Amino acid sequence: MAGTGEVWPYLLRRFPGLDKITALDISHRMHLEAVDRLHGAYAEKIIHIEADALKTDLEANCADLLVSTFGLKTFNADQQAILARQISRILKPGGSFALIEASDPKGWALRPIYRIYLDKVLPMVERYFLRGANDFSMIGTYTRNFGDSTQMANALIEAGLSVEIKKHFFGCATSVAGMKPVGKE
Numbered sequence: 001m002a003g004t005g006e007v008w009p010y011l012l013r014r015f016p017g018l019d020k021i022t023a024l025d026i027s028h029r030m031h032l033e034a035v036d037r038l039h040g041a042y043a044e045k046i047i048h049i050e051a052d053a054l055k056t057d058l059e060a061n062c063a064d065l066l067v068s069t070f071g072l073k074t075f076n077a078d079q080q081a082i083l084a085r086q087i088s089r090i091l092k093p094g095g096s097f098a099l100i101e102a103s104d105p106k107g108w109a110l111r112p113i114y115r116i117y118l119d120k121v122l123p124m125v126e127r128y129f130l131r132g133a134n135d136f137s138m139i140g141t142y143t144r145n146f147g148d149s150t151q152m153a154n155a156l157i158e159a160g161l162s163v164e165i166k167k168h169f170f171g172c173a174t175s176v177a178g179m180k181p182v183g184k185e
């Protein structure tokens with residue numbers, strides 16, 4: 001769910017020796033925009049694969065690190081279980097993963113205000129100030145349905161990975177990170 005790859009510059013800075021990023025996204029337009037708009041300078045390091053993350057036959061045990069930023073929220077529980085098995089299959093033994101997603105901060109005192117922001121303000125701001133864009137028109141519904149990354153954490157554990165779940169910004173985002181144990185194929 002690489003999208004336009006906002007996270008790649010940070011990965012390249014954090015791991016200067018990184019010579020290859022495999023960007024998988026189902027959307028053709030996302031791949032084109034990624035190269036055109038953002039990543040011309042190091043485009044040769046990015047391999048683009050247009051595929052469904054739930055069905056990809058990307059080679060087993062091939063990735064040192066697997067990241068997803070804001071790609072989980074449209075998946076239901078069954079799809080998250082499939083994705084978790086894919087992550088477990090694709091990672092090298094000893095390889096790491098980190099996934100983050102916008103979440104519904106249940107229990108936070110300011111949640112009602114944040115819900116108004118997600119449900120109403122954000123879609124309106126982009127409609128009126130970003131030339132009719134509608135990238136965030138469904139963000140309220142998606143975060144409400146997704147809840148947080150607990151379901152994904154359980155699916156990853158079920159798939160044999162070690163997992164740590166964290167809350168960010170009072171639960172407005174949640175992340176799961178961990179690794180594939182050495183010795184697991």
Ligand SMILES: C[S@@+](CC[C@H](N)C(=O)[O-])C[C@H]1O[C@@H](n2cnc3c(N)ncnc32)[C@H](O)[C@@H]1O
Binds near residue numbers: 051052069070
């Ligand atoms: C909200 S965007 C996140 C993009 C980017 N990672 C970021 O941080 O801005 C979600 C991306 O997931 C992609 N996507 C949705 N379902 C997918 C699937 N089943 N397989 C691969 N990509 C998918 C969409 O095309 C979109 O680019």
